[in-house]
Amino acid sequence: METGEIKEYVEKLCREGKESTYNIASLDTNTKNNFLNILSKKLIESEKNIISANASDIEAARQRGISSSLIDRMLLDHKRIVQMAEGCKKVSYLPDPIGSVIFGVKRPNGLEIYCKRVPLGCIGVIYEARPNVTIEITTLAIKSGNAVILKGGSEVISTNKVLVELIKESLKEAEIDERAVQFIETTDRSAVDVLLKQRGFIDVIIPRGSEGLIKHVVENSYIPVIETGIGNCHLYIDESANVEMALKIAINAKTQRPSVCNSIEKVLIHKNIASNILVPLVMEFKKRDVQIRGCQQTLKYVKDAILATEEDWYKEYHDLIVAIKIVKDLREAISHINKYGSKHSEAIVSENYSSIRRFLRDVDASAVYANASTRFTDGGEFGFGAEVGISTQKLHVRGPMGLEALTTMKYVIFGNGQIRT
Incomplete structure (x- = not known):
């Protein structure tokens, strides 16, 4: 025409x-x-x-x-x-x-x-x-x-x-x-x-x-x-998190269907739990062919990871790629999400009720989760039939x-x- x-x-x-x-x-x-x-x-x-x-x-x-x-x-x-x-x-x-x-x-x-x-x-x-x-x-x-x-x-x-x-x-x-x-x-x-x-x-x-x-x-x-909007979604693993639960949620949210907008693209980890969870988390990701990018602190634990750039923190990969950042506390995690996130879906894994309440209150997104995968942000899963x-x-x-x-x-x-x- x-x-x-x-x-x-x-x-x-x-x-x-x-x-x-x-x-x-x-x-x-x-x-x-x-x-x-x-x-x-x-x-x-x-x-x-x-x-x-x-x-x-x-x-x-x-x-x-x-x-x-x-x-x-x-x-x-x-x-x-x-x-x-x-x-x-x-x-x-x-x-x-x-x-x-x-x-x-x-x-x-x-x-x-x-x-x-x-x-x-x-x-x-x-x-x-x-x-x-x-x-x-x-x-x-x-x-x-x-x-x-x-x-x-x-x-x-x-x-x-x-x-x-x-x-x-x-x-x-x-x-x-x-x-x-x-x-x-x-x-x-x-x-x-x-x-x-x-x-x-x-x-x-x-x-x-x-x-x-x-x-x-x-x-x-x-x-x-x-x-x-796009789905630059985060999972924050708090210092009080149940490690087994955090691993299960992270793997599901990243690898169950990485091409969709409600899969996670970033994992933020509290510094006090990094030594316990980072190595097994990366092992599980690598079993599923996930490419790892990370901050300087992450690279101390994961030698073959790629250093994440400023652009990475904003990026929605739609692929088997994840960027990992170690943060000093909940406040830094919330600040990071509110700066780089796309206001789609964000999640926390924690056993601390006060941390959960603060995360759910202060994170600016259309859907916020406590101890569950972001993959549920969907009209069908919410009972709307479709979206x-x-x-x-x-x-x-x-x-x-x-x-x-x-x-x-x-x-x-x-x-x-x-x-x-």
């Missing part, structure tokens, strides 16, 4: 999405749940087609030299397709937030004021690599009464086309306006910039992907943005974004002739 054609194409999709919002917002819960159950069934029935398209995308990615961690995010196999289908059903089981009353009050003048949940409207979502996001976003958007404009990454374009086709078929069978889900098929990057200017049609933009993508959207959007992303900002919503995150408020006022004097 030429530049002018891309602009016209994206504007048309956004206009149609916006026009559908009034139909989608008024859908009853049974109709929305019917769509979710139809889509769940179609995902299972279409597994071969989905895997075939996905294999094509992955082969093209390998030929372009894309990293193994990114390919893992792209992959759809039997297990992940079943998880997507189950996710649709889980969202159908959740209470419909639309129309629920947040609070109500009767004023002295007789006015009855109610605050109710309503859809955001038409949501634009720009994301990379993970095709399951196409299904997660759609299920949450429709259940919360929103239309959605999808701009997935070029690396999984074939997979996303198949998934969107299933979504469109399911909308039609459920007798829902098919314009409620629009997919920008062009892989031309200029389409993103056109989308970011559709303020008259799009009510909010949600970027989900790399630091570069999020930065570009935040700096160039004419539309309000809900920022889903649009992990918001790391403080306005409107923070943390895993489920159904309520895609709603806003409307004040409904009943009177009997009152006038203001």
Whole structure:
């Protein structure tokens, strides 16, 4: 497509999405749940087609030299397709937030004021690599009464086309306006910039992907943005920590799935426990092919570790790499996290209740853990059925974004002739 054609194409999709919002917002819960159950069934029935398209995308990615961690995010196999289908059903089981009353009050003048949940409207979502996001976003958007404009990454374009086709078929069978889900098929990057200017049609933009993508959207959007940040997550091992527990949590949080945003990238260790835990921790990491980087103190214990640079402390690796720092106390650990962290997920392992309380209170992040892996920061694990992303900002919503995150408020006022004097 030429530049002018891309602009016209994206504007048309956004206009149609916006026009559908009034139909989608008024859908009853049974109709929305019917769509979710139809889509769940179609995902299972279409597994071969989905895997075939996905294999094509992955082969093209390998030929372009894309990293193994990114390919893992792209992959759809039997297990992940079943998880997507189950996710649709889980969202159908959740209470419909639309129309629920947040609070109500009767004023002295007789006015009855109610605050109710309503859809955001038409949501634009720009994301990379993970095709399951196409299904997660759609299920949450429709259940919360929103239309959605999808701009997935070029690396999984074939997979996303198949998934969107299933979504469109399911909308039609459920007798829902098919314009409620629009997919920008062009892989031309200029389409993103056109989308970011559709303020008259799009009510909010949600970027989900790399630091570069999020930065570009935040700096160039004419539309309000809900920022889903990168995951430079930390695990702090306190001097009172149970060593066995700390090892188990560290290994899980780093190696269970290193390509995702809720895996840890840094381990901070109190100096008083370093001699007890550092050597066994590094041994366990190396068994799993984790590359070790560390501060000067760490290198005294781990001779073959790479000296961490200032850039390392800010970096999200998305890979089997971890940076380790020995800190003098809890205060230094909190200060380090608040300086270098991405406000995503942070954890402490400790047996000291006062240290735990202080960590949970003072660390600035959307999710803070005591004696548990950061890998649980996820819409499904939080009971939301799915998620649009992990918001790391403080306005409107923070943390895993489920159904309520895609709603806003409307004040409904009943009177009997009152006038203001």
